[in-house]
Amino acid sequence: MSAEPIGPHDLGGAQAGPVELHEHAVAHWEKQVDAMMTLLSERGHLKVDELRRGIETLGEDAYERLSYYERWAQSMTTILLEKGIVTPGAITAKVAEIKARQP
């Protein structure tokens, strides 16, 4: 009845089970992701359409596997790298630093 899906995000009419009504509290790191998007877009570094492009090109496997804000985080990182606002080397070093800081 409908056209082929345009990507893994195009879910209208797809097969799916019952709606999972369990409500999840939004974790602080998820709010930080949301705030990051708001602040970057307010300051003209990243548009919502770019966020969506980044999410829609994650690939089917990642789209299904990642949680909502994990997709945002992945997409925003990709776009920030494309724009040169952050660099791969700086991210790798910072991730290592953060992990080392863990108790």
Next chain:
Amino acid sequence: MSGDHEHGHDHAHPHPFQPDDDAGGLTEHMALVAAVRELLIEGGIYTAEDERRAIERMDARSPAAGARMVARAWVDPAYRDRLLADGSAAARELGIEVGPTRLIVVEDTAEVKNVIVCTLCSCYPRWVLGLPPAWYKARAYRARVVVEPRAVLAEFGTELPEGMAVRVHDSTADMRYMVLPARPEGTEGWGEEALAAIVSRDCMIGVAMPDPAQSAA
């Protein structure tokens, strides 16, 4: 008496009923977010204070804003007309900021039930309803509500009368929908505050209908 739990200690200490949000340890994505966040702050793109304020603004938004608009529309036909003509302007009229995206309000009647969704992502009128519930962003709701809305609404406990039409509105990046539910019978003479109290988030998404019995009034 049998006051002992299976673990058999006395209750000198309180039991945590919900673990802390971040108690699961640091995932790869959490580490990535923390890294990018620190790089942006170090790079002067924004400050930790900017972030704190943004989260505070986010937390302050709730369905109470949308409910206020609904209640006003129920008691003031002229406001209802303005709300349906231009949702964003009608929100601002009540001092409710709605951001750059256009707000379109769709009205339930005795014959028509409206439901909102974003099949492609998770567009949601967060300025008037706060952050979306998890199910609104998840696969099942987005996939199914456009093809079998009655079955999906039944999962929320909402059974629609046989002859009622269902209109499902799929959001786009440039606009947001909100449902103006039908004012239920039994609320004649109620004030705006009492009316707003029975207008829940789910009523404005369209998966539920206001129930006067839910009111403390």
